Amino acid sequence: MKLDTQLLADVTAFLNIEADILDNKDYLQWLELWLESGLYIVPVDHNATDYANSLNVAYDDHEMRILRIERLTSGYAVSTQLSEKTVRTTSRFRILDDVDGLVRVRCAYSLYENNKNGIRCYPANLQFKLVRDGDSFKIAEKIVKIMNSSQYLTTVSYLF
Amino acid sequence: MKTETKVKSINSIADLVLDDRVHKSLYSDKNIFEEELEKIFNNTWVWLAHESELPDAGSYKTATIGRQPVIVVRDRKKKIHVMLNRCRHRGATVCEGKSGKTKAFTCPYHGWGYGLDGSLRAVPKPEEYENILDKAEFGLIKVRTESYKGMIFATLKKDLEPLDDFLGGAKKWIDLFVKQGGGYPLKALGDQRFRFPGNWKIQLENTTDSYHFPIVHKSFIASVDEQAAEVFDFLDGDGFVEDLGHGHSVMVMIPELVDLEDNLDEPIPARYSDLAKQLANEGHSDLEVRRLVRAVGGGGFNLNIFPNIACSMAFFRNLVPISANETEIHHIALGGEGAPEVFNQKRIRIHEHFQGPMGFGTPDDGEAWERVQAGSMAGSDGWIMLNRGMSKLSTSADGNVRGAVCSETGMRAAYQQYKKLMATPSEH
Ligand code: FES
Ligand SMILES: [Fe+2]
Numbered sequence: 204m205k206l207d208t209q210l211l212a213d214v215t216a217f218l219n220i221e222a223d224i225l226d227n228k229d230y231l232q233w234l235e236l237w238l239e240s241g242l243y244i245v246p247v248d249h250n251a252t253d254y255a256n257s258l259n260v261a262y263d264d265h266e267m268r269i270l271r272i273e274r275l276t277s278g279y280a281v282s283t284q285l286s287e288k289t290v291r292t293t294s295r296f297r298i299l300d301d302v303d304g305l306v307r308v309r310c311a312y313s314l315y316e317n318n319k320n321g322i323r324c325y326p327a328n329l330q331f332k333l334v335r336d337g338d339s340f341k342i343a344e345k346i347v348k349i350m351n352s353s354q355y356l357t358t359v360s361y362l363f
Numbered sequence: 364m365k366t367e368t369k370v371k372s373i374n375s376i377a378d379l380v381l382d383d384r385v386h387k388s389l390y391s392d393k394n395i396f397e398e399e400l401e402k403i404f405n406n407t408w409v410w411l412a413h414e415s416e417l418p419d420a421g422s423y424k425t426a427t428i429g430r431q432p433v434i435v436v437r438d439r440k441k442k443i444h445v446m447l448n449r450c451r452h453r454g455a456t457v458c459e460g461k462s463g464k465t466k467a468f469t470c471p472y473h474g475w476g477y478g479l480d481g482s483l484r485a486v487p488k489p490e491e492y493e494n495i496l497d498k499a500e501f502g503l504i505k506v507r508t509e510s511y512k513g514m515i516f517a518t519l520k521k522d523l524e525p526l527d528d529f530l531g532g533a534k535k536w537i538d539l540f541v542k543q544g545g546g547y548p549l550k551a552l553g554d555q556r557f558r559f560p561g562n563w564k565i566q567l568e569n570t571t572d573s574y575h576f577p578i579v580h581k582s583f584i585a586s587v588d589e590q591a592a593e594v595f596d597f598l599d600g601d602g603f604v605e606d607l608g609h610g611h612s613v614m615v616m617i618p619e620l621v622d623l624e625d626n627l628d629e630p631i632p633a634r635y636s637d638l639a640k641q642l643a644n645e646g647h648s649d650l651e652v653r654r655l656v657r658a659v660g661g662g663g664f665n666l667n668i669f670p671n672i673a674c675s676m677a678f679f680r681n682l683v684p685i686s687a688n689e690t691e692i693h694h695i696a697l698g699g700e701g702a703p704e705v706f707n708q709k710r711i712r713i714h715e716h717f718q719g720p721m722g723f724g725t726p727d728d729g730e731a732w733e734r735v736q737a738g739s740m741a742g743s744d745g746w747i748m749l750n751r752g753m754s755k756l757s758t759s760a761d762g763n764v765r766g767a768v769c770s771e772t773g774m775r776a777a778y779q780q781y782k783k784l785m786a787t788p789s790e791h
Pocket of ligand 2: 569575576579580728
């Protein structure tokens with residue numbers, strides 16, 4: 204196996220920035236990381252492949268991403284008013300392939316949330332499709348496979 | 364005065380339910396919860412599945428009646444069985460996972476094998492059972508099951524009235540609800556499951572609570588177009604709540620959307636114009652396009668069936684009691700079997716927009732329910748008020764008690780059934 208450590212370093216840097224932006228709830232900056240045609244998906248069933256025709260926890264195109272951010276920041280939603288703090292760590296980055304400027308990556312992810320019920324942890328596998336954009340990337344697809352999403356979750360008021 | 368009723372003066376749980384209020388201990392008392400499992404969930408019809416969740420011979424779904432694990436399965440002849448999920452040898456569950464397809468149920472412990480109808484087929488190393496094990500007597504224990512319009516219910520009570528009688532006035536509304544397949548048979552398209560730290564009755568009440576909608580769901584309303592926001596502005600409209608008997612009730616929020624086969628000639632709302640165009644391009648007739656578009660957002664009412672299922676506008680809401688202060692909710696998305704893909708896709712997207720752990724509606728509901736549970740711990744005594752709309756009741760054409768759309772008529776209906784069941788003496 205040939206290792207492209209430069210690409211790995213670039214991808215890791217980019218995705219760590221994404222995680223940092225989300226922990227800081229800088230949602231408008233987060234939007235800029237995306238291709239407009241990109242999809243943000245949190246599936247229920249980890250074996251699903253046809254997400255468009257499956258029921259997901261979230262399936263956001265550009266328009267829904269904007270609406271979701273408005274919801275999370277407007278102050279209208281009672282579940283977001285005690286704005287929960289999150290800490291996320293990403294690790295175990297692996298480049299799956301790099302074809303025609305489209306890089307497929309997966310990594311391990313854990314999100315810790317602090318709310319009135321205490322600290323909760325969501326372990327997940329993340330899958331990205333990234334498109335090269337100058338020195339950086341744009342997100343063409345992000346799939347968040349939360350470990351227990353097919354059993355049960357609790358309600359969440361942030362982005363994974 | 365009722366407000367001065369001291370909980371200490373109350374002898375039975377049924378006394379905690381008055382006509383216009385219930386005692387807050389119904390949300391948090393562990394002994395009451397145990398008694399509810401026995402007197403309610405083990406004692407009435409409980410919804411388990413929709414037939415479309417079991418499409419083929421061998422399709423199964425695991426579920427619970429109260430806290431008891433059961434299997435719902437379709438056998439080779441397509442007949443549906445409900446069985447306790449417990450091996451007759453030393454009691455292991457024989458089926459795990461949410462749903463799937465199998466040829467048989469094999470116990471993981473010592474390998475007893477059961478057919479799809481629950482009959483015990485094979486026992487490894489049978490010699491030691493010579494003359495002492497009659498296989499015919501050791502099938503999985505069957506639970507009585509009946510269905511209405513694809514909705515599968517079961518009961519542990521052998522002499523309970525037929526499902527048809529139990530549903531009674533709710534049947535008319537189920538008949539209307541199934542029309543949202545848009546001319547195709549109703550089909551479950553998957554479920555989202557989540558838990559909240561609160562009592563199951565808080566969710567039961569919520570399905571017939573339209574009073575909270577403009578407050579709790581302000582952020583959802585802000586996320587839809589003006590035309591849709593107007594549709595959801597129903598508190599001052601002609602909606603109503605009707606007590607359907609047996610604890611069931613219907614809350615009609617949008618009267619124009621009660622019958623999805625009516626008014627097919629109405630203009631197509633802007634938010635569905637892309638869908639209409641796509642369907643027309645696929646060659647569907649104008650009438651068919653209109654029928655699908657009218658059905659895509661679901662019906663204008665919530666049917667609350669006591670104790671654990673609701674036909675809620677466009678989806679099934681199934682509640683599963685976990686403990687006095689924890690409840691699991693299943694939101695089951697629905698579409699049409701064989702309906703155009705774009706129609707089912709749109710229904711799924713609409714569902715995801717409001718429902719589930721990351722929907723624009725559910726998390727805010729969840730927060731309100733959590734607060735009710737937390738608030739119920741305040742004070743040594745206190746009541747949950749259910750008297751809204753009580754002074755303005757009327758009688759519906761069907762002869763039912765009817766209140767305003769934002770009255771608490773449906774909650775009172777559910778709690779009167781609750782009271783009746785809880786007042787039944789224990790069988791042991
Ligand atoms: S417990 Fe099932 S075979 Fe022994
Ligand atoms: Fe709600």
